[in-house]
Amino acid sequence: MLEIKTYRVGTHFTGDAGAYMPPEEVAAWKARDPIAQCRVRLLAEKVLSEGDLLALEKEVETEVREAVRFAMESPHPSVEDAFSDVYATREVVR
Numbered sequence: 001m002l003e004i005k006t007y008r009v010g011t012h013f014t015g016d017a018g019a020y021m022p023p024e025e026v027a028a029w030k031a032r033d034p035i036a037q038c039r040v041r042l043l044a045e046k047v048l049s050e051g052d053l054l055a056l057e058k059e060v061e062t063e064v065r066e067a068v069r070f071a072m073e074s075p076h077p078s079v080e081d082a083f084s085d086v087y088a089t090r091e092v093v094r
Helices: 023-031 034-044 050-073 079-083
Strands: none
Touching: 034 050
């Protein structure tokens, strides 16, 4: 079992000033960023080189950009689809 605690360092939406988020709290959580920590560890343990990580980051960025492009170019779903695939279905095996 994994318990993963995280923190939303951004606000709820673009116009949200985030006044309810103490800056020192946000900074403390940013310092604990698991992605940044993983990057440091991969380099320190020589699992990947800086070049390998840069290539991987570029590959991920390309994949995300492609997914966003696909979503933006795709037609909007129909109203009927709004409630489809909302709940998981389970098959009971006896």
